[in-house]
Amino acid sequence: MRHLKSALLASCLGLTLAAPVAAEGDPKPGILDVITPDRVAESVASLSISALRTVMEVEYEHLSTDIMRGTVSLSGVTLRPQLPYDRARQCEITIQRAGFDLGKFRPDLSASNASVTMIGAKANIACVPRELGLAMRAAGYNEVELDRLAMEVDYVHGTGEIRTNGSAAINNMLTIDLATAGAILPRLNEYGTPGDPAIRVRKAVLGIQDTGGWERLSSQIPENLRQPEVIQGLGTEELTNMLSNNGTRALTATERNFIDDLMEHVAEFIRDPGEITIEAQLPASGIVLEPDVYETPEELLQALAPDARTAPRAQSDLLDPALLARINGDLSGPERLELAQALLAGAGVPKAEGLVPDLLAPLLGDGTDEAARAALLTARAQLTIDPASAYRNSLAASSARLPGAVPLLDALEAKLTTGEVIAAQDAHSPGYAALPDGADIRAVRELALAHFTGLGAPRNYRQAYYFALIAEAAGDIGAQPLREDIEARFANRGEAVDALWSDLRIATQQQALGDWIAEDLATRFLRSE
Numbered sequence: 001m002r003h004l005k006s007a008l009l010a011s012c013l014g015l016t017l018a019a020p021v022a023a024e025g026d027p028k029p030g031i032l033d034v035i036t037p038d039r040v041a042e043s044v045a046s047l048s049i050s051a052l053r054t055v056m057e058v059e060y061e062h063l064s065t066d067i068m069r070g071t072v073s074l075s076g077v078t079l080r081p082q083l084p085y086d087r088a089r090q091c092e093i094t095i096q097r098a099g100f101d102l103g104k105f106r107p108d109l110s111a112s113n114a115s116v117t118m119i120g121a122k123a124n125i126a127c128v129p130r131e132l133g134l135a136m137r138a139a140g141y142n143e144v145e146l147d148r149l150a151m152e153v154d155y156v157h158g159t160g161e162i163r164t165n166g167s168a169a170i171n172n173m174l175t176i177d178l179a180t181a182g183a184i185l186p187r188l189n190e191y192g193t194p195g196d197p198a199i200r201v202r203k204a205v206l207g208i209q210d211t212g213g214w215e216r217l218s219s220q221i222p223e224n225l226r227q228p229e230v231i232q233g234l235g236t237e238e239l240t241n242m243l244s245n246n247g248t249r250a251l252t253a254t255e256r257n258f259i260d261d262l263m264e265h266v267a268e269f270i271r272d273p274g275e276i277t278i279e280a281q282l283p284a285s286g287i288v289l290e291p292d293v294y295e296t297p298e299e300l301l302q303a304l305a306p307d308a309r310t311a312p313r314a315q316s317d318l319l320d321p322a323l324l325a326r327i328n329g330d331l332s333g334p335e336r337l338e339l340a341q342a343l344l345a346g347a348g349v350p351k352a353e354g355l356v357p358d359l360l361a362p363l364l365g366d367g368t369d370e371a372a373r374a375a376l377l378t379a380r381a382q383l384t385i386d387p388a389s390a391y392r393n394s395l396a397a398s399s400a401r402l403p404g405a406v407p408l409l410d411a412l413e414a415k416l417t418t419g420e421v422i423a424a425q426d427a428h429s430p431g432y433a434a435l436p437d438g439a440d441i442r443a444v445r446e447l448a449l450a451h452f453t454g455l456g457a458p459r460n461y462r463q464a465y466y467f468a469l470i471a472e473a474a475g476d477i478g479a480q481p482l483r484e485d486i487e488a489r490f491a492n493r494g495e496a497v498d499a500l501w502s503d504l505r506i507a508t509q510q511q512a513l514g515d516w517i518a519e520d521l522a523t524r525f526l527r528s529e
Helices: 002-018 037-052 130-138 213-220 228-243 253-271 297-304 321-325 333-345 353-363 369-382 387-398 405-413 418-428 441-453 461-473 479-488 495-518 521-525
Strands: 056-059 062-066 071-081 093-101 111-124 143-156 161-170 174-185 198-210 275-280 287-289 306-309
Touching (some): 037 062, 130 213, 213 253, 228 253, 253 297, 253 306, 287 297, 333 353, 333 369, 353 369, 369 387, 387 405, 387 418, 418 461, 441 461, 441 479, 461 479, 461 495, 495 521
Antiparallel strands (some): 056 071, 071 093, 111 143, 143 161, 161 174, 174 198, 198 275, 198 287, 275 306
C-alpha cells in the first residue's frame, strides 16, 4: 500500500513538471485597488442618487469624488421633478455642474463646513407655479437661468454659532444675497421638558439687486399703478394691515419707521432700479429670540429692528483711504491697531494678515496695554504661518488679560513641541519671579495659577511649578491639586518630554527648596492658629 502511494505521488509530480506553465494573462487588480476611499464615496453617492430617483428623474454625465477633501461633483445634470401644478410633466432642470463640499478648511474659525454650489442652472417655465409662469411668459421669460446658486453653512465648534451665506444670480432678473449668524439655545417648556428652542441672532442681512427684472415685469402692471408714489402708498397700506392684524392693534414706532423707510427705498428703486438691503440692527453680542417672539411677525420685527438701506452696512464702514495710504508711513499707535484689525478681518479693506507683523512691529516690547494688543493681533496673524513666533507674541499679550489670549496660547501649544514651548517661555521670562510681599499664601497660589494659565501673567510652567511648590509647602490646601495639574501637563507625551520634564522638575524643586531655606519662608508663612 505504501509503495502504491509513493508511485502515485511520483506520477503526479512528473506530470506537473512535464506540463507547461499555465498562462496567467494580464495582472489582476488587488483588493486595495478595488476598495479605495474614492470608490467607496462614489458608491455612497450613487446610492444617494438612486434614492433621489424615487421622487424625480435624475441623469448626469460625470460623477467625481475626493473623499480626502470631502467633495462630490456632478456634471451635465438633468432633473425632472414631479410637481403638483405640472400635470403634463414638462418641467426640466439642467445644471452644468453641481458641487457638494463637506470638508472646507476653516483654521481661523475651527468650524465644520458644508456647501452646495450649482453652476449654469436652467429651468423651463413649467417648473414654476402656473400663475407665476403666465406672468413670466408675458414679461418675456421662457426659462429661468442662474449663473450661480450657492449656499454655505459653517458650524463654529467653540460657540455653537451657525453662519450661513447664500447667493443666487438669476440672469436678466435679480441677484439675491443672504447672510445670517446665530446659535440655537435650549429652552424648557411648562412641563420642564425640552421645548421649542430660542435663537441668538448676531447677523441677518438680505440684499436684492435688480439686473433687468423690474423693467420686464413692470410691463405687466397698468401704467397708472407703476408710479413710484402709487406703489409706495399701496405697499405702506398692505404692510400696515399685515402687521396690525387688519387694524386690530396699534403699530409700534419701530414698525412704523421700518414701513416708511422700506417703502421710501422701494419708491427710489422704482425711479432708478438698483439695490435694496434689509439688515437687522443688532448689538455685537446679538439678541435672543424666544419662541413666542419668532413665531409672531410683529414681535419678530420689533426685536430685529430691521433697517432698509441701499447697500449693506458693511459698505458704509470701509476703511478710510487716507489711513490706508499711509500704511508704510508715519502712523500713531491707535491707527496701527485699527489698520491691523481691518487687515486681519478683511473688514473695509482686502484681507492681508501677512502685512500685520511688520505693521505692528514698532509697538511691540514696551510693556504697555497698546503693546499687548499689538502682540495679540500679531500672534493671530502668525497663527497658521509661523506658530513659534505667534506663541512668543501670545506670551507678551497674556499678562494684559486680553480676551482671546489664553485660547490662542492653547491652540499654539497644540502646534508646537513641549520643548519649543518651554524654550519660548524661558526666553520670555527667564529665571524665577519674586514672591509676593506679605504672608498671604493664597497670593502665592494665585501667582502659580496665573503663570500656569497665562491669565494675568506670562504663561510659564517652570515658574508656575515653583510657586505651587512654595504654596503647598506652606500649607495651602489648594496648591496640591494645582501642582498635580502642572505635572499632568507633561505626562504621556513621549520619552523626550519625560526627560525634559525630569530635568525641569528637579531643577525647580531644588530652587524652591533653596529659597525656602535661604529666605526663611517657614517663619514667614507660619501661622500659630
